[in-house]
Amino acid sequence: MKVIHDLNEIYAQLDFVRCDSKRIGLVPTMGALHEGHLSLVRRAKQDCDVVVATIFVNPTQFGPNEDLSKYPRTLESDMASLRLAECDFVFVPASDQIYRKEHSTYVDPPSVSTRWEGELRPGHFRGVATIVLKLFQLIPAHVAYFGRKDYQQVAVIRSMVDDLNVPIRIETCPTVREADGLAMSSRNRYLSEQDRPRALGLWRALCKAQSSLNAGIQSVAELEAAMHSELLAAQVDYVDYATIVHPDTLEPMMQVGESAVALIAAKVGSTRLIDNMTLLPPIQRSNEGSN
Numbered sequence: 001m002k003v004i005h006d007l008n009e010i011y012a013q014l015d016f017v018r019c020d021s022k023r024i025g026l027v028p029t030m031g032a033l034h035e036g037h038l039s040l041v042r043r044a045k046q047d048c049d050v051v052v053a054t055i056f057v058n059p060t061q062f063g064p065n066e067d068l069s070k071y072p073r074t075l076e077s078d079m080a081s082l083r084l085a086e087c088d089f090v091f092v093p094a095s096d097q098i099y100r101k102e103h104s105t106y107v108d109p110p111s112v113s114t115r116w117e118g119e120l121r122p123g124h125f126r127g128v129a130t131i132v133l134k135l136f137q138l139i140p141a142h143v144a145y146f147g148r149k150d151y152q153q154v155a156v157i158r159s160m161v162d163d164l165n166v167p168i169r170i171e172t173c174p175t176v177r178e179a180d181g182l183a184m185s186s187r188n189r190y191l192s193e194q195d196r197p198r199a200l201g202l203w204r205a206l207c208k209a210q211s212s213l214n215a216g217i218q219s220v221a222e223l224e225a226a227m228h229s230e231l232l233a234a235q236v237d238y239v240d241y242a243t244i245v246h247p248d249t250l251e252p253m254m255q256v257g258e259s260a261v262a263l264i265a266a267k268v269g270s271t272r273l274i275d276n277m278t279l280l281p282p283i284q285r286s287n288e289g290s291n
């Protein structure tokens with residue numbers, strides 16, 4: 001596995017790989033890697049000839065009240081995990097390489113960024129869209145892999161790629177969960193022993209939405225109420241949103257028809273968690289398992 005810190009070197013090495021007609025898969029990360037990230041690397045290994053992971057804690061996607069300095073940095077163990085997963089290249093740039101002193105150009109994110117995380121974390125998706133576009137420019141990959149746990153993030157990236165005609169395919173991979181259902185996240189390490197069982201409330205609320213739908217409830221207001229009461233029962237500390245939206249536009253819906261997605265953001269202790277589940281009519285749910 002080659003570890004590269006320099007912008008010009010990563011582009012030159014991969015341009016060479018591309019000229020050799022090899023397919024390149026890209027897995028952008030902010031480090032603090034867990035099984036979710038490694039599943040993206042493994043999927044990229046299946047699809048592509050060469051896999052590149054990036055580790056960069058992107059300052060522009062953190063708001064003024066979100067502590068960038070507290071974001072977990074576990075570079076040594078990240079490298080060991082990527083080596084085990086047989087990643088070919090890791091790009092670990094310094095912040096001043098990515099954002100030069102004069103940097104003043106940002107991506108105005110698409111409309112799908114407006115609600116939910118976009119509303120609660122102003123500027124977050126502007127930072128995400130900007131860094132992801134920069135990584136797509138620096139790393140001439142054919143396919144980029146993202147986890148569906150960050151449902152809105154993937155919607156924003158897909159929309160940006162379509163709007164700006166970026167020549168890359170976006171693959172969304174299933175959320176990896178702990179045995180009890182908790183979605184893997186770099187933030188789970190901040191959950192205390194008391195928080196951990198309460199954090200399961202998000203998964204329980206999502207399952208409740210699906211089981212209520214299976215029982216014939218299609219009204220979004222009723223399904224959202226069911227999710228809220230499950231979150232309350234689990235004693236999560238604060239619910240930012242527990243909502244059911246259109247899977248593409250992320251706009252609110254009145255009734256669940258063909259397909260919808262349930263999105264939750266909630267605080268457990270001092271840790272803010274997000275999770276989601278695609279809600280399918282009962283007959284489809286038994287044939288699919290994509291969450």
Ligand code: PAF
Pocket residue numbers: 028029030056058061128131132150153
């Ligand atoms: O999901 C993440 O880890 C980050 O938002 C990403 C896509 C790597 C951009 O910094």
